[in-house]
Amino acid sequence: MLVTDHLRPPALPDLPPPWHTPERESLQLQARTFAREEVLPVANELDPRKGLIPPALLGRLAELGYFGITTGTEHGGMGLGAFEYCMVAEELARAWMSVASIIARAQGLGTGLADDSRRTELLERSARGDWIGAIALSEPDAGSDLAGVRTRAVRDRSGGTDEWVITGHKRWCGNAEAADFIQVLVRTRDAEPGEPRSAGLETLLVEKERGSFPDGLTGTPIDKIGYHGFLTWDLALDGVRVPAGNVVTTGHGDESGFSGVGAWLDVARVHTAARAVGLAQAAVEDCTTYLQEREQFGHPIGDFQALRFALADMASEVEAARALYRQVAHLIDCGVGCTRQAAMAKLRASEMAAAVTTQAMQLHGGNGYTTERAVERHWRDARLTTIFEGTSEIQRKIISDEMLPRPR
Structure with missing residues (x-):
């Protein structure tokens, strides 16, 4: 049955989202x-x-x-x-x-x-912008399992000094050489029986000059397929000395060590979700332009329904991930603890970005597999978002562990 004009509901205004200012x-x-x-x-x-x-x-x-x-x-x-x-x-x-x-x-x-x-x-x-740093958390055998960090810091009070002496091996430290400092997650003591494995972890601040490493620290750049713009480093620490007062807290209740890293990671994961959304949005915009420029069979390829529908799905996925990360960022600003929601935002946005940028390359055809178009850059960078700040599998573990009893 048709709805007559006088019975039609009024058109809804284009209202801004509730967090708009x-x-x-x-x-x-x-x-x-x-x-x-x-x-x-x-x-x-x-x-x-x-x-x-x-x-x-x-x-x-x-x-x-x-x-x-x-x-x-x-x-x-x-x-x-x-x-x-x-x-x-x-x-x-x-x-x-x-x-x-x-x-x-x-x-x-x-x-x-x-x-x-x-x-x-x-x-x-x-x-x-005069104090730009780097973070050394992961190690060759401690990435997703940061409680397994083995890099050691020993307190040295001999000869009138009071310093931490750091020895160990760190990996995946972005911007290390160009930084003004490096925050290093270290073990200052072994966990006692009955304590969590993360007990004894602290974060120490290694101050340095931009463009060089301090005494006792050497680095090798890791060659990557993407995420260019700054180098990512494999670091060897052999007797690196820092003042005893250079123990770092996070600003979240003055937490330090492993709990402090966890509080910091909630924001970092929503930030990763935002970056993933940005990459996917760029891919959608590139495809919107390309589908109107590229012609086949006498038509712009954007005339073909299969490609139009693919673009519609991509745009819809981006919008959904954007809404989720903004909701979680809003909760963080309201002081609400939302580790599970931050993991959800990171999981959904990063997986979405990997899928959307892959589809974007497909819509570009052979041109998408060249460095002539930015879409391949978006694809390379989006793939990384499913890995850093905790892999997708780690995000699923965080989410499920809050929903179900943890497995023995």
């Missing part, structure tokens, strides 16, 4: 414009030859305040939350995921020291 819209537009006009040309030039993010681009990120999005205004930062941080990261990842990643190496990272004056100094440097 004019300030967020302005910040998003700024990040999108910057990514399109300044980041994308650099990415298109440097990524095919595995080039590094140039200092000039790092300077522009600092000028825009992106290294201090979550740092308080009293320290020169924007004083914003995980929502804005992830929103900006999504926009940057649409151009080059490495630029969306480098801002994570500030945001107050490496500032959680007990000395208040030192912490203040480092927070101000972090907000200015």
Whole structure:
């Protein structure tokens, strides 16, 4: 039965989402414009030859305040939350995921020291982009299982000194040589019987000069198929010395060691979800253009229903993942503990990005399998999002362990 005009429900207005504010819209537009006009040309030039993010681009990120999005205004930062941080990261990842990643190496990272004056100094440097770091968590035999970290730190109080001496082997440390510091997860003692395996883990701050390693630390770059823009390192630590006061907390209830890493990872995983959404959004946009440009059988290939429907599915998956990561970022900013939800956001967004960018390459045909188009970069980088900050399998374990009794 037809509905007569006078019985039709009124059209719903185009309402903004509940977390929309004019300030967020302005910040998003700024990040999108910057990514399109300044980041994308650099990415298109440097990524095919595995080039590094140039200092000039790092300077522009600092000028825009992106290294201090979550740092308080009293320290020169924007004083914003995980929502804005992830929103900006999504926009940057649409151009080059490495630029969306480098801002994570500030945001107050490496500032959680007990000395208040030192912490203040480092927070101000972090907000200015003068304190950009690296994180050494994983080891050859401890990646998903960080409780298995074997790198040792021994307290040395001899000869009037009071220092930690670090010996061990770290892997997958991005930006290590170019950083101002490296946060290193170490074992300061063995777990006692009855304690969790993670007992005795602490995070120590190794300060260094950009472009070099301190005494006792050597590194070998790991050759990767993607995620270019900065180098990822395999690190050997042989008697690296740091002051006794360089024990790092996270700012989450002054947690340190393994619990502190867990609190930090919740935000990191939502940030990864945002980066994955940015990559997938870029792939959708590239396909939207390509389907109208490429002609076969006398028509733009976007005229063919199979390809149109594929694009519709891709766009729908991106929108769903975006809604989920923003909801979780909102919960984090509200102070709600959401480890399971952060794992869900990371799992869904990263798996979605891997699938969407694969489909994008298919829609580009042979052209998608060349370095002439950015879609192959999005595909290479998206594949990594299912692995770092905890693999998809680890995210499923986190989610299921909160829903069911843990297996013996």
